[in-house]
Amino acid sequence: MSFFEMRHVIVQFGGLCAVCDFSIALSAGQLVGLIGPNGAGKTTVFNTITGFITPDEGDIFWQGENIRAYPAHRVTASGIARTFQNIRLFADMTVLENVMVSFHYSIQSDFLHAMVGSPKYRRVEAEIREKSRRYLYELGLGHLSSEKAATLAYGQQRRLEIARALATGPKLLLLDEPAAGMNPIETIELAALIRLIRDKYGVTVFLIEHDMKFVMGLCERIKVLDYGKSIAEGTPTEIQKDIKVIKAYLGSGYYAAG
Amino acid sequence: MSSDFQEQSGAVQVRGGLTHRQKTLLNVAALLCCLGILALFSRYGSEYHVRILNNMAIFITLAVSYNLVNGVCGILHLGPNAFVAIGAYTSALLTLSPSEKQINFIINDLIWPLSIVQVPFALSLVAAGIMAALFAFIISFPVFRVRGDYLAIVTFGFGEVVRVLCNAAQSITNGPLGLKNLEPYTNLWWSWGIAILTIVSITKLINSSYGRAMKAIREDETAARAMGIDPFRQLLLAFLISAFFSGIAGGLLAHLITTISPTLFMFTLTFNLLIIIVVGGLGSTTGAVIGAILFAWGGEALRIVENPMDIGIITIPGIPGMRMVVFSLILMLVIIFAGHGIFGRNEFSWEMLARICLRGGKRVGSP
Numbered sequence: 001m002s003f004f005e006m007r008h009v010i011v012q013f014g015g016l017c018a019v020c021d022f023s024i025a026l027s028a029g030q031l032v033g034l035i036g037p038n039g040a041g042k043t044t045v046f047n048t049i050t051g052f053i054t055p056d057e058g059d060i061f062w063q064g065e066n067i068r069a070y071p072a073h074r075v076t077a078s079g080i081a082r083t084f085q086n087i088r089l090f091a092d093m094t095v096l097e098n099v100m101v102s103f104h105y106s107i108q109s110d111f112l113h114a115m116v117g118s119p120k121y122r123r124v125e126a127e128i129r130e131k132s133r134r135y136l137y138e139l140g141l142g143h144l145s146s147e148k149a150a151t152l153a154y155g156q157q158r159r160l161e162i163a164r165a166l167a168t169g170p171k172l173l174l175l176d177e178p179a180a181g182m183n184p185i186e187t188i189e190l191a192a193l194i195r196l197i198r199d200k201y202g203v204t205v206f207l208i209e210h211d212m213k214f215v216m217g218l219c220e221r222i223k224v225l226d227y228g229k230s231i232a233e234g235t236p237t238e239i240q241k242d243i244k245v246i247k248a249y250l251g252s253g254y255y256a257a258g
Numbered sequence: 259m260s261s262d263f264q265e266q267s268g269a270v271q272v273r274g275g276l277t278h279r280q281k282t283l284l285n286v287a288a289l290l291c292c293l294g295i296l297a298l299f300s301r302y303g304s305e306y307h308v309r310i311l312n313n314m315a316i317f318i319t320l321a322v323s324y325n326l327v328n329g330v331c332g333i334l335h336l337g338p339n340a341f342v343a344i345g346a347y348t349s350a351l352l353t354l355s356p357s358e359k360q361i362n363f364i365i366n367d368l369i370w371p372l373s374i375v376q377v378p379f380a381l382s383l384v385a386a387g388i389m390a391a392l393f394a395f396i397i398s399f400p401v402f403r404v405r406g407d408y409l410a411i412v413t414f415g416f417g418e419v420v421r422v423l424c425n426a427a428q429s430i431t432n433g434p435l436g437l438k439n440l441e442p443y444t445n446l447w448w449s450w451g452i453a454i455l456t457i458v459s460i461t462k463l464i465n466s467s468y469g470r471a472m473k474a475i476r477e478d479e480t481a482a483r484a485m486g487i488d489p490f491r492q493l494l495l496a497f498l499i500s501a502f503f504s505g506i507a508g509g510l511l512a513h514l515i516t517t518i519s520p521t522l523f524m525f526t527l528t529f530n531l532l533i534i535i536v537v538g539g540l541g542s543t544t545g546a547v548i549g550a551i552l553f554a555w556g557g558e559a560l561r562i563v564e565n566p567m568d569i570g571i572i573t574i575p576g577i578p579g580m581r582m583v584v585f586s587l588i589l590m591l592v593i594i595f596a597g598h599g600i601f602g603r604n605e606f607s608w609e610m611l612a613r614i615c616l617r618g619g620k621r622v623g624s625p
Contacts, residue, residue, distance in 0.1 A: 050484060052480070052483070052484075071488070072483040072484060073486050073487055073489075074488075076485060076486035077486045081484070082484055084480075084481065084484070088481035088484075089477075089478070089481070090473065090478060090482075091477055092473075092477055093474070093477060097473075100470055101470050101474045101482070101485050101487070103467065104467045104468070104470065104471040104474075104487055105486030107467050109467075111463065111495055114466035114468050114469075115462050115463045115466075116462065121466065124467070125466065125467065164485065165484075165485075
């Protein structure tokens with residue numbers, strides 16, 4: 001049984017086949033990239049894994065369970081966390097509160113304790129606060145904890161999204177274009193951060209990215225998607241030489257001419 | 259790493275000013291102060307003032323619990339009048355004596371178990387809260403299938419359904435005739451006791467993990483789901499708590515005015531509550547309290563504009579309804595000059611009060 005596996009997943013939007021017969025298997029601790037031209041269906045794959053879309057056909061196995069019909073919150077509770085392509089922070093809440101939200105699903109205290117502010121609840125709250133602070137310091141956001149999330153710089157907002165996803169305690173972390181809009185230095189820092197997260201927390205990372213230098217440098221394996229179909233899979237060097245991938249990115253004419 | 263972070267958080271606490279213990283002391287002092295004022299009013303206050311204060315407390319209870327759904331969860335719910343109506347009728351039917359019920363119900367007889375029961379006021383309030391919450395639970399399934407404008411329409415619909423039912427279910431509610439001769443149980447202690455209980459427990463809830471989850475849904479429901487939050491459960495919780503306290507407030511209202519009829523629970527009630535929380539600042543409990551105080555007190559204070567006035571040479575005759583014109587003018591001014599309400603999403607805190615006082619002090623002291 002594999003760590004994580006998608007088997008023959010099909011997602012259709014009306015007549016359009018957004019994801020057609022997509023299969024992938026990830027093993028624990030890997031750093032895997034998902035690339036493909038715009039509109040290839042990469043984000044749809046992520047949405048399907050995280051329960052925002054239920055696939056029309058196919059199964060998703062996660063640690064021995066078929067999670068294809070799980071709602072989003074249950075997928076997260078089972079140990080898969082994600083970030084979003086267009087940053088989705090809780091803008092009007094502080095940086096610390098943004099991370100603290102991630103602990104809510106696992107809270108061991110009912111609302112009546114919270115309403116009377118019982119000692120038991122206060123302990124839970126203090127624990128959540130301390131753990132959240134740890135994640136923020138880990139990602140270099142500790143000094144910003146009482147700022148509103150909306151006031152952070154772009155790169156910091158991306159980091160906060162990662163911190164928030166990590167705080168849910170995932171075993172599989174999905175990053176949707178984590179380097180989008182970052183400058184070259186920030187991108188290098190981000191790659192180091194993602195490696196650190198993988199090594200320190202032992203999470204498997206599956207990421208979508210358009211920055212080829214970033215993906216080739218960071219990922220151990222890469223999957224290429226085009227028009228909802230998987231066209232190649234392999235190590236970065238294999239992918240760079242793959243004829244189908246070059247065709248998908250540059251058009252068949254380029255290959256013929258070259 | 260860990261010790262470093264401990265030190266830093268410690269430093270922040272010292273700079274922040276007050277410790278947890280100091281804040282608790284100040285809170286207790288403020289509470290005692292409130293109780294003192296209430297004691298003074300209940301002994302020496304005129305009936306008119308006591309009446310305004312009772313109204314104020316009931317509106318505070320309603321506004322704070324309404325704000326939990328509308329302000330904190332960001333759900334435009336337009337049916338709190340249904341909760342208030344259910345609470346009022348439940349509590350009234352439970353406290354009326356069997357003989358009074360017989361006098362009240364002249365057209366249709368009251369159905370059996372209700373016609374003979376009579377329970378103490380406190381118990382009837384609890385029942386009022388539970389009945390309102392039960393109703394909220396039943397309607398929550400259709401309501402939370404939709405969001406935004408659609409949710410507003412659905413809740414508005416349920417609000418109207420309850421009012422119409424109050425009119426039509428004559429053998430329970432006595433129809434348009436309403437219920438009369440309720441015992442005036444509601445006094446300052448009851449109304450303000452419930453108001454303070456509501457403020458304290460809802461504030462604690464908002465500041466807890468549950469409140470954070472609700473705010474997260476307001477800010478971005480998709481992201482909240484990705485963080486493992488089940489929106490339905492959180493919204494349901496807010497809805498039930500809101501309904502519970504609104505139901506209790508309904509019971510208090512019934513025993514304050516001693517006569518209830520379906521016209522009391524029309525959409526105007528919801529509309530007034532909406533004005534209160536918008537003017538106070540959506541999402542701010544402090545704002546809801548201030549809004550309710552201004553509404554209950556302002557409504558009475560503005561009666562002077564309905565009296566005939568002499569301004570120099572012009573004499574303005576007393577125009578009934580003038581109060582509402584002035585009231586809406588004030589409302590427009592608040593919205594123009596404070597777009598997010600008086601308090602925005604901020605809350606009262608002792609630090610904030612200290613800052614304001616210190617700043618004021620400096621200004622006075624400086625030459």
